[in-house]
């Protein structure tokens with residue numbers, strides 16, 4: 293799991309540095325989050341080698357993706373990042389040009405892996421068909437309340453990693469009855485159950501937390517395991533719920 297940084301604009305550098313010191317390795321950002329300069333500062337201040345972290349950023353659908361990759365690196369004060377995503381599909385087409393720019397950036401060593409976000413199965417298939425390049429990641433909204441078995445099966449078969457965004461439902465479903473009953477059994481919080489559900493599914497959640505107790509709690513998910521029945525109960529909560537507009541990949 294990792295740290296999301298959308299709306300983490302208050303004390304970004306201090307918060308991210310604290311997260312790195314706690315043990316967060318994956319940090320998710322984007323050109324439009326306005327958190328890249330703070331993340332760059334946090335990495336420097338934490339005195340950690342960038343290769344010990346996993347930094348993921350994004351280009352926007354209207355960008356020159358190659359140029360944006362370079363400006364993202366400049367803001368982050370990094371020579372390369374681990375992952376660069378197309379933030380969302382463009383209005384027209386599947387984003388071939390954006391993808392070509394990212395492939396170029398990858399070939400030049402500016403990014404290690406490239407991927408997409410908010411893409412449907414059909415759009416990913418078209419992108420692969422046109423470019424021959426399989427995305428390493430699809431970053432999508434993903435919780436027990438809103439997910440897709442079809443997407444999970446497809447990504448497993450194509451070896452595409454699902455990164456789960458808004459994994460805590462932006463707090464909107466944290467008081468769900470079933471979720472709270474399961475949390476009580478394990479002596480964990482509803483947020484920790486949601487993160488653990490992702491871990492056991494093989495999907496990578498990137499919860500955002502500004503508050504230190506939240507950062508600490510969200511990382512404290514490696515000392516318990518949800519049993520099969522509870523995983524089944526959590527999977528059964530699916531109603532294609534979205535805490536944002538809608539599940540954009542369905």
Ligand SMILES: NC(=O)c1ccc[n+]([C@@H]2O[C@H](COP(=O)([O-])OP(=O)(O)OC[C@H]3O[C@@H](n4cnc5c(N)ncnc54)[C@H](OP(=O)(O)O)[C@@H]3O)[C@@H](O)[C@H]2O)c1
Nearest residue numbers: 296297298457458459460461462483499500501502503506
């Ligand atoms: N690719 C995309 O289109 C896309 C879209 C949306 C999000 N994302 C990425 O996914 C990340 C996470 O999604 P998100 O920020 O939308 O929502 P989220 O992670 O589901 O929820 C964030 C909210 O949960 C609270 N929180 C964190 N830990 C908690 C805990 N243990 N108990 C109770 N509340 C807790 C946070 O509070 P505090 O901040 O007050 O601690 C914040 O209000 C984003 O930051 C971004 O990096 C990507």
